[in-house]
Amino acid sequence: MTSAPTTRDQIVEAADTLFYQRGYEKTSFADIASRVSISRGNFYYHFKTKDDILAAVIALRASKTQAMLQAWHEQETTPLGRLCCFAEMLIQNRHAIQRFGCPVGTLCTELAKVEHPSQGDASMIFGQFRHWLREQFEALGLAARAEHLAMHLLARSQGIAVLANAFNDEAFIRYEAGLIKDWLQSLLPERSQ
Amino acid sequence: MTSAPTTRDQIVEAADTLFYQRGYEKTSFADIASRVSISRGNFYYHFKTKDDILAAVIALRASKTQAMLQAWHEQETTPLGRLCCFAEMLIQNRHAIQRFGCPVGTLCTELAKVEHPSQGDASMIFGQFRHWLREQFEALGLAARAEHLAMHLLARSQGIAVLANAFNDEAFIRYEAGLIKDWLQSLLPERSQ
Numbered sequence: 321m322t323s324a325p326t327t328r329d330q331i332v333e334a335a336d337t338l339f340y341q342r343g344y345e346k347t348s349f350a351d352i353a354s355r356v357s358i359s360r361g362n363f364y365y366h367f368k369t370k371d372d373i374l375a376a377v378i379a380l381r382a383s384k385t386q387a388m389l390q391a392w393h394e395q396e397t398t399p400l401g402r403l404c405c406f407a408e409m410l411i412q413n414r415h416a417i418q419r420f421g422c423p424v425g426t427l428c429t430e431l432a433k434v435e436h437p438s439q440g441d442a443s444m445i446f447g448q449f450r451h452w453l454r455e456q457f458e459a460l461g462l463a464a465r466a467e468h469l470a471m472h473l474l475a476r477s478q479g480i481a482v483l484a485n486a487f488n489d490e491a492f493i494r495y496e497a498g499l500i501k502d503w504l505q506s507l508l509p510e511r512s513q
Numbered sequence: 514m515t516s517a518p519t520t521r522d523q524i525v526e527a528a529d530t531l532f533y534q535r536g537y538e539k540t541s542f543a544d545i546a547s548r549v550s551i552s553r554g555n556f557y558y559h560f561k562t563k564d565d566i567l568a569a570v571i572a573l574r575a576s577k578t579q580a581m582l583q584a585w586h587e588q589e590t591t592p593l594g595r596l597c598c599f600a601e602m603l604i605q606n607r608h609a610i611q612r613f614g615c616p617v618g619t620l621c622t623e624l625a626k627v628e629h630p631s632q633g634d635a636s637m638i639f640g641q642f643r644h645w646l647r648e649q650f651e652a653l654g655l656a657a658r659a660e661h662l663a664m665h666l667l668a669r670s671q672g673i674a675v676l677a678n679a680f681n682d683e684a685f686i687r688y689e690a691g692l693i694k695d696w697l698q699s700l701l702p703e704r705s706q
Binding site for chain 2: 341342343345346419420421425426428429430432433434442443446468471472474475476477478479480482483485486487492495496499
């Protein structure tokens with residue numbers, strides 16, 4: 321049984337969207353409150369500062385990321401299939417990426433510039449992907465290079481997001497996601513091909 | 514003979530640094546004025562809005578980018594050598610990248626979220642690199658793939674910047690810059706190797 325979202329959940333979901341679409345700095349407390357249509361008093365009951373909301377948004381994103389990685393794991397039975405889910409994510413999210421970039425990358429970028437106390441927590445969402453990707457490369461029989469390969473793949477996805485956003489280029493996302501799949505295929509040990 | 518920087522030049526240089534280090538949204542008119550130690554009246558004489566300063570900063574960055582590309586062109590005699598200058602730039606700027614990300618990428622990311630009128634101008638700095646990289650790949654004898662290769666290389670550099678910034682990881686920049694050089698070498702026609 322799924323319970324209805326609480327007021328707190330609604331605030332965090334609204335902030336998640338606004339931080340992604342407008343940026344953290346540009347989103348005001350009032351912007352978030354007006355999205356959920358609650359009184360200022362009720363809002364302050366749940367969150368005292370925008371930093372508190374940010375911490376809750378990062379926790380929500382970490383939880384959604386974990387659920388997505390788990391879903392990929394259950395959906396595909398091979399490490400290659402699971403790694404291809406990562407590339408496929410770029411295509412599935414292409415319109416949002418073209419318009420707003422990657423939610424993880426753009427938040428980390430913004431928080432780093434202002435040395436925000438939550439910067440490390442935001443980077444740990446990258447850490448979740450990094451860890452999961454490393455596990456897939458290990459399962460592919462590439463344990464010695466798994467850490468480098470995971471970071472390389474994560475960086476490829478971020479570079480695609482930055483340029484697809486700057487040039488609003490859907491074809492570029494599709495082309496580069498294809499290159500990633502070719503690259504993943506090329507890593508397979510001979511016997512598996 | 515180089516003339517002393519004008520007050521206007523000083524304002525634009527200070528804004529360039531602040532927009533890079535803190536972000537555009539987070540930097541106030543007052544922050545910039547206090548850096549150049551001039552009166553509010555004198556400041557307003559040169560710039561009426563932060564958007565006007567942003568346009569001047571983008572023009573300055575475009576001009577510096579053109580000068581850098583020209584310097585690489587004069588410094589190296591082969592297309593491969595020139596392309597390696599691009600990879601080398603990541604290593605040379607590693608400390609600033611670790612701390613603040615790529616100046617072009619992070620500005621484009623920020624402006625896209627707020628649909629800023631200068632977004633297209635900022636993206637054209639990427640366009641300068643893209644055009645120059647394409648010319649080098651063409652000179653390498655890879656005209657048919659030059660556009661794809663230029664965008665791919667630009668994206669690799671951006672991905673490296675985003676992750677090196679998020680994880681403050683110098684070794685990652687060096688490792689990935691090495692991979693780019695290996696990849697460039699692998700593109701050379703057989704006869705040139």
